[in-house]
Amino acid sequence: MMPGIGVLTQDTLWCFSQVKGTIEIGATEADIISTVEFNHTGELLATGDKGGRVVIFQREQESKNQVHRRGEYNVYSTFQSHEPEFDYLKSLEIEEKINKIRWLPQQNAAYFLLSTNDKTVKLWKVSERDKRPEGYNLKDEEGRLRDPATITTLRVPVLRPMDLMVEATPRRVFANAHTYHINSISVNSDYETYMSADDLRINLWNFEITNQSFNIVDIKPANMEELTEVITAAEFHPHHCNSFVYSSSKGTIRLCDMRASALCDRHSKFFEEPEDPSNRSFFSEIISSISDVKFSHSGRYIMTRDYLTVKVWDLNMENRPIETYQVHDYLRSKLCSLYENDCIFDKFECVWNGSDSVIMTGSYNNFFRMFDRNTKRDVTLEASRENSKPRAILKPRKVCVGGKRRKDEISVDSLDFSKKILHTAWHPSENIIAVAATNNLYIFQDKVN
Amino acid sequence: MFARGLKRKSAEDGEDVEGGLAGAQAMPSYSLQRQSLLDMSLVKLQLCHMLVEPNLCRSVLIANTVRQIQEEMAQDGTWRVVAPQAAGRAPLDRLVSTDILCRSVREQEGERPGPDAGDGHTPDLVPGLATVPSAQALRSPQSSLWEVDSSRENRGGFQKSLDQIFETLENKTSGSVEELFADVDSPYYDLDAVLTGMVGSTQSGHGSGLQAFSSATAPPPSSSCRSDLGELDHAVEILVET
Numbered sequence: 001m002m003p004g005i006g007v008l009t010q011d012t013l014w015c016f017s018q019v020k021g022t023i024e025i026g027a028t029e030a031d032i033i034s035t036v037e038f039n040h041t042g043e044l045l046a047t048g049d050k051g052g053r054v055v056i057f058q059r060e061q062e063s064k065n066q067v068h069r070r071g072e073y074n075v076y077s078t079f080q081s082h083e084p085e086f087d088y089l090k091s092l093e094i095e096e097k098i099n100k101i102r103w104l105p106q107q108n109a110a111y112f113l114l115s116t117n118d119k120t121v122k123l124w125k126v127s128e129r130d131k132r133p134e135g136y137n138l139k140d141e142e143g144r145l146r147d148p149a150t151i152t153t154l155r156v157p158v159l160r161p162m163d164l165m166v167e168a169t170p171r172r173v174f175a176n177a178h179t180y181h182i183n184s185i186s187v188n189s190d191y192e193t194y195m196s197a198d199d200l201r202i203n204l205w206n207f208e209i210t211n212q213s214f215n216i217v218d219i220k221p222a223n224m225e226e227l228t229e230v231i232t233a234a235e236f237h238p239h240h241c242n243s244f245v246y247s248s249s250k251g252t253i254r255l256c257d258m259r260a261s262a263l264c265d266r267h268s269k270f271f272e273e274p275e276d277p278s279n280r281s282f283f284s285e286i287i288s289s290i291s292d293v294k295f296s297h298s299g300r301y302i303m304t305r306d307y308l309t310v311k312v313w314d315l316n317m318e319n320r321p322i323e324t325y326q327v328h329d330y331l332r333s334k335l336c337s338l339y340e341n342d343c344i345f346d347k348f349e350c351v352w353n354g355s356d357s358v359i360m361t362g363s364y365n366n367f368f369r370m371f372d373r374n375t376k377r378d379v380t381l382e383a384s385r386e387n388s389k390p391r392a393i394l395k396p397r398k399v400c401v402g403g404k405r406r407k408d409e410i411s412v413d414s415l416d417f418s419k420k421i422l423h424t425a426w427h428p429s430e431n432i433i434a435v436a437a438t439n440n441l442y443i444f445q446d447k448v449n
Numbered sequence: 450m451f452a453r454g455l456k457r458k459s460a461e462d463g464e465d466v467e468g469g470l471a472g473a474q475a476m477p478s479y480s481l482q483r484q485s486l487l488d489m490s491l492v493k494l495q496l497c498h499m500l501v502e503p504n505l506c507r508s509v510l511i512a513n514t515v516r517q518i519q520e521e522m523a524q525d526g527t528w529r530v531v532a533p534q535a536a537g538r539a540p541l542d543r544l545v546s547t548d549i550l551c552r553s554v555r556e557q558e559g560e561r562p563g564p565d566a567g568d569g570h571t572p573d574l575v576p577g578l579a580t581v582p583s584a585q586a587l588r589s590p591q592s593s594l595w596e597v598d599s600s601r602e603n604r605g606g607f608q609k610s611l612d613q614i615f616e617t618l619e620n621k622t623s624g625s626v627e628e629l630f631a632d633v634d635s636p637y638y639d640l641d642a643v644l645t646g647m648v649g650s651t652q653s654g655h656g657s658g659l660q661a662f663s664s665a666t667a668p669p670p671s672s673s674c675r676s677d678l679g680e681l682d683h684a685v686e687i688l689v690e691t
Contacts, residue, residue, distance in 0.1 A: 090502075092502045093502070094502070118502070180505055181502070181504070181505065199505040199506060200505075227509060228509060228512075228513055229509070230505055230506045230509050232506060249506050249509060249510055282483075282486060282514055282517055282518060283514070285510065285513055285514070285517075286510045286514065289506070289510060336486070339486075339489070340489060342493075342507075345504075345506075345507045345510070
């Protein structure tokens with residue numbers, strides 16, 4: 001039994017487990033982590049970075065000797081997924097930054113994942129090799145061909161153990177289907193198809209076919225000058241392979257059914273919260289832009305992240321969310337400065353825990369927040385090297401809004417806006433979280449009593 | 450000896466812009482801050498046009514913000530031709546604190562001047578060079594930054610983008626508008642370079658640009674606009690030399 005799973009009470013304490021990545025000196029922009037994702041069992045944890053690399057960590061088997069230390073994640077495979085490219089037609093560079101990684105469910109000994117940059121999606125196969133055939137008839141041990149005339153006997157090659165080698169090979173490359181920047185990929189529950197979404201279009205792919213894709217959503221206006229809204233994120237329903245949602249820069253979510261028509265221009269459901277006229281400012285639209293949308297594991301709810309809040313929606317109710325959580329409302333009075341320094345355009349992601357009872361999202365100053373949907377409690381934690389002693393319990397952090405600042409609080413003006421937690425991941429069944437802080441990956445676990 | 454204790458009056462009072470502000474030093478007016486936000490947004494639009502490949506979402510959000518401001522200014526009647534005297538100022542000098550813009554409408558009701566009250570200031574208050582070239586700049590980057598897959602030659606075709614987005618601006622020009630930054634090599638994140646680039650095309654196309662811009666205001670006689678053009682040209686030349 002997993003203690004504390006799904007319940008964020010005062011008894012749940014989060015502890016530092018590991019940190020991966022270099023300490024500031026020597027970190028380059030290429031090392032900035034741009035996506036984090038556990039696989040379906042939680043055995044593997046993948047990260048992608050701005051330099052186009054993918055690093056996969058594997059959880060070590062728990063040993064009976066060290067029960068208090070749940071399996072640690074160690075590097076399993078590292079490979080260059082995408083390279084920088086140049087689009088000669090437009091005279092523009094195509095960044096190699098990995099925007100998203102999505103795992104396929106495991107169907108055999110090998111692992112498969114999708115990784116994408118702005119333009120191209122790739123299917124990678126990660127497999128192990130721990131045996132090697134020896135005793136060929138026509139080749140000697142170094143691989144040189146033997147003169148057939150010297151062969152007097154035949155033998156059957158045998159497999160001998162070798163040092164474990166993990167290979168990553170690109171099995172499919174899905175290219176040339178997106179004019180605009182890909183922001184999302186999502187594997188369908190049929191395990192045969194997946195979708196890729198850019199600013200204006202969503203395409204449906206079959207894993208086996210790389211030279212064709214179906215366009216299922218197209219919001220590009222006939223006249224580009226009339227463009228006022230873009231697609232910001234998209235995801236398939238976890239169980240219904242015909243349903244998917246996509247979010248927009250105007251704070252709306254559309255649920256589409258692919259059975260209704262080939263081109264899902266008309267939504268089945270349209271989720272939008274009416275605007276509060278008393279809260280309107282020039283920045284209202286920008287902060288309503290949805291940066292991430294995630295189905296709950298149950299498929300009953302969707303969670304959206306906009307600049308200041310996280311919202312949970314019931315698929316059966318379109319006119320408003322059922323829950324709204326303030327992530328960092330103290331920034332509301334700073335929107336002008338955040339607009340000036342472009343922070344207002346930061347795209348934060350959000351995640352569910354395995355039982356859909358707790359949601360998590362990042363903030364600035366390397367803070368990240370968790371909200372328990374049942375108890376309505378929330379906590380702010382920090383990913384920092386100072387709290388990085390093994391099994392050290394993370395102390396809740398608090399931002400002081402005004403008035404007298406208490407000893408452990410930090411004032412809004414002291415927040416470091418260059419330290420932003422945009423990407424987090426939650427283990428599918430345990431209380432283990434991975435938090436990407438610029439070029440470092442922190443892994444936290446709940447305290448095992 | 451008697452004059453020692455006397456402080457000389459600020460020489461800046463002589464300039465139209467500062468003089469207008471004298472009464473509002475403590476809290477920049479809503480209009481001024483709104484203008485400042487507009488300037489900031491337009492600079493952002495130009496800058497993001499220069500990036501590797503513009504982030505479409507960000508561009509769309511900024512453009513929508515610009516449109517909102519412009520619509521509001523049109524309602525207020527504060528969207529007007531700028532006087533060339535203020536042209537010598539770099540837009541960034543005019544970026545005053547815009548905290549007031551962050552407040553909700555409810556908070557602002559007490560402070561904001563009514564639409565007919567206006568600022569009580571002359572058009573000189575509105576930063577000259579910042580606005581005019583910005584309108585100019587709106588033409589091509591605004592739409593061309595969205596049309597990523599268009600060839601460069603097509604950019605002239607996006608001349609009409611401005612009037613479709615901002616209803617009050619009528620586009621009377623025809624023909625291609627040169628890409629503002631097509632052959633400028635200097636770094637675009639440098640505002641000075643941006644202004645230089647604008648000047649380059651302003652001089653060539655400014656006549657038509659200002660024509661269109663001025664026609665948007667309610668309703669300036671075209672003759673006075675023409676005289677303004679010459680003065681603006683002169684002012685812009687000064688800027689280039691600095």
